[in-house]
Every structure is written in structure tokens, then in C-alpha cells.
Amino acid sequence: MKLTSIFVYQVDLPLHEGSYQWSGGKSVEVFDTTVVALETDAGLTGHGEVCPLGPAYLPASSAGARAGLRELGPHLLGCDPTLLGPFNRRMDAALKGHPHVKSALDMAAWDLLGQATGRSICDLLGGRHGEAVTLYRAISQDTPEAMAASVATHRDAGYRRFQLKVGGDPDTDIERIRAAAGVIQPGDKLVADANTGWLPHEARRVVRAVSDVDVYIEQPCLSYEECLSVRRATSHPFVLDECIDGLAPLLRGHADGAMDVVNLKISKLGGLTRARLARDLCVELGLAMTLEDSWGGDLVTAAIAHLAHSTPEPSRFSATDFNSYVTLSIADNAPCRQEGRLAAPSSPGLGLQPRAEALGEPAFVIA
Numbered sequence: 001m002k003l004t005s006i007f008v009y010q011v012d013l014p015l016h017e018g019s020y021q022w023s024g025g026k027s028v029e030v031f032d033t034t035v036v037a038l039e040t041d042a043g044l045t046g047h048g049e050v051c052p053l054g055p056a057y058l059p060a061s062s063a064g065a066r067a068g069l070r071e072l073g074p075h076l077l078g079c080d081p082t083l084l085g086p087f088n089r090r091m092d093a094a095l096k097g098h099p100h101v102k103s104a105l106d107m108a109a110w111d112l113l114g115q116a117t118g119r120s121i122c123d124l125l126g127g128r129h130g131e132a133v134t135l136y137r138a139i140s141q142d143t144p145e146a147m148a149a150s151v152a153t154h155r156d157a158g159y160r161r162f163q164l165k166v167g168g169d170p171d172t173d174i175e176r177i178r179a180a181a182g183v184i185q186p187g188d189k190l191v192a193d194a195n196t197g198w199l200p201h202e203a204r205r206v207v208r209a210v211s212d213v214d215v216y217i218e219q220p221c222l223s224y225e226e227c228l229s230v231r232r233a234t235s236h237p238f239v240l241d242e243c244i245d246g247l248a249p250l251l252r253g254h255a256d257g258a259m260d261v262v263n264l265k266i267s268k269l270g271g272l273t274r275a276r277l278a279r280d281l282c283v284e285l286g287l288a289m290t291l292e293d294s295w296g297g298d299l300v301t302a303a304i305a306h307l308a309h310s311t312p313e314p315s316r317f318s319a320t321d322f323n324s325y326v327t328l329s330i331a332d333n334a335p336c337r338q339e340g341r342l343a344a345p346s347s348p349g350l351g352l353q354p355r356a357e358a359l360g361e362p363a364f365v366i367a
């Protein structure tokens with residue numbers, strides 16, 4: 001199989017809730033997503049997607065993703081995307097870093113491999129564990145009362161994991177955590193995700209003030225070292241996310257006992273190939289995981305479903321269903337949340353069909 005052309009699409013994904021807000025006053029109203037279609041001489045087309053959480057969250061942006069695809073795409077024509085090892089080596093040789101650019105291409109390569117072999121990506125990643133994956137709901141930053149009400153609403157919709165967006169004023173964040181803790185039920189899990197927004201002294205004040213609350217603390221500060229200092233000052237279960245962007249920080253974090261749960265975002269790591277490597281390592285190391293991405297529509301949600309559903313259940317803390325946050329569906333037969341859970345499609349590859357009318361005309365084509 002040879003790659004003959006790459007179609008790149010830009011799609012706007014508005015939010016049902018109007019906007020999504022997290023630490024430091026950052027917010028997004030319309031997500032700018034990028035979809036790639038890899039056409040091959042075998043008559044198969046594979047699809048992938050990458051959608052940064054705006055340009056100020058990780059070192060990634062939507063315009064940068066497309067610029068990177070323009071740069072990288074010509075180097076990939078003629079190679080066989082289903083040979084995932086050489087395909088990723090080719091990408092790394094042609095463009096240093098830029099994991100979010102490579103993520104969409106790697107996802108499309110897995111879609112092609114699944115179509116060529118008649119197997120779902122979930123099967124190719126090891127096979128499904130259990131009936132479905134438990135999802136978390138991100139609770140956009142707002143007043144303590146509004147966030148508690150949002151937890152209650154999403155609990156009624158079936159969610160049992162709640163990720164509160166804190167990382168603002170520490171005194172208000174303490175109120176946010178206490179208000180949300182007041183509406184969850186036994187068996188639910190509450191995470192306070194500061195998204196790097198606190199300085200260590202602020203984080204220490206918050207964890208001490210909520211020491212009686214059953215809450216996970218996620219990525220309180222910007223750097224790994226700051227987070228580790230907070231970790232050592234609290235008995236709360238601890239989650240690292242933004243600062244774990246590859247195997248080296250993951251191994252260091254494990255050696256230091258820096259986290260109990262790690263969030264594996266597909267595009268932060270560079271695609272499903274590298275996410276699988278990190279996932280399998282976490283299973284062996286006894287680290288629980290949230291399987292997710294920075295954001296996305298139906299294609300990213302399907303990729304998350306395949307990665308999460310092929311992860312053994314004891315290691316699977318939660319996953320996410322971004323396609324339920326946005327108003328536009330970009331693919332038919334995409335996986336949909338049911339009672340706070342998500343199952344990977346069983347048909348070959350990603351198991352969905354992108355909708356031409358939703359993608360529109362390509363932004364550019366590499367051929």
C-alpha cells in the first residue's frame with residue numbers, strides 16, 4: 001500500500017455550553033479542529049484528527065497543526081502508512097518534535113491498518129476489556145454554585161467522574177471543591193484539576209483546606225518539580241497531566257512516586273503508536289490512567305474509545321467523550337456516550353465514516 005495524497009480539512013466545533021473555561025482565565029468558544037484523509041493506491045482512505053485546546057494550553061495550536069502538515073506531508077507520499085514503525089520513523093526524520101502534527105497522521109495510519117486487516121483499532125491495540133469505558137465530565141470553571149449545579153446535571157446524565165476546572169483564586173477554588181463534593185454520591189470520583197494554575201504556596205493552602213474531602217488533585221502547578229513538592233505535602237491521590245509528555249517524564253514520575261494517575265493525551269504524545277507504548281508501560285508500572293486527548297470531535301473520540309477500551313480495567317481511571325460537548329457531528333457511526341460510558345466501535349479501523357458535508361472543501365491537498 002502506498003500513500004498517494006493527503007487531504008487536510010479545517011472544521012469549527014461550537015460548544016453546547018457556549019464556552020469552556022479553565023485556569024488563568026483561559027477559554028475557548030469554538031474549537032478549531034483539523035481532519036486529515038490519507039488516500040492510498042489500495043483504494044482505502046484513512047482518517048485522523050487533531051484539536052488543540054486553544055493555542056495557550058500545550059505547545060500546540062490549530063494553525064500550527066496545519067502548518068506542520070504542509071511541512072511534513074510531502075515527505076510521506078509513497079510510503080506505506082500501515083507499516084507504523086517505519087511510518088513514524090519517517091515522520092520523526094522529516095520534522096523534529098511537533099507531536100500534535102504527527103498525531104493526526106498516525107491516527108489515520110491506524111485507521112488504514114484496521115481497514116486493511118478487517119480489525120478494529122481496539123482489537124489491534126490488544127482487544128477490548130469489559131463492556132464499556134467509564135467517562136469523566138470536565139466541569140468548566142465558574143462560580144462554586146454553578147459548578148456544583150453542573151456536576152448535578154451531568155450526574156443525572158450518567159457521569160460518575162467529575163473533573164473540576166480550578167486553578168484560579170485559591171479561596172474560590174476551595175469553595176468550588178467543597179460545593180461539588182456536596183452533590184456527588186458514594187462511588188463517584190471527584191478530581192480538582194488546576195491545569196498548572198497554582199503556585200506551590202497556593203496549592204498547599206488548597207490541599208490543606210480540603211484535607212477532609214475525598215478529592216483527587218490534578219496538575220496543581222506548571223513544572224514537574226513544583227507538582228512534586230505539592231504531592232509530598234498532601235495525602236490526596238494525585239494526578240499528573242500537562243508535564244507528562246513522553247516516556248522520560250513518565251519514568252521519572254514513577255521513580256519519584258510523583259503520581260497515582262497519569263493522563264495520556266493522544267496528541268500530546270504524538271499519536272496512538274506512542275500512546276499505546278505509554279499505556280502499556282503504565283499498566284506494567286501499576287499507574288492508573290485517564291485515556292484522552294486535548295480536545296476533538298468524532299474522530300478523536302473514536303480514537304480515545306479504541307485506546308481506552310483496549311486498556312485493562314484496573315488501570316483505566318477514566319476516558320472522555322469530546323463529541324458530546326460539541327454541536328457538530330463530523331462522522332457517521334461515531335461512538336456515543338451511554339449512561340456515562342463509551343464503547344469502542346467494532347467495525348474495522350476507527351469504525352466511522354466522516355461526513356463530507358461537515359468537512360467541507362479541503363483547506364489544502366498534498367499530492
Ligand code: MG
Pocket residue numbers: 193195218219241242263
Ligand atoms: Mg488535566
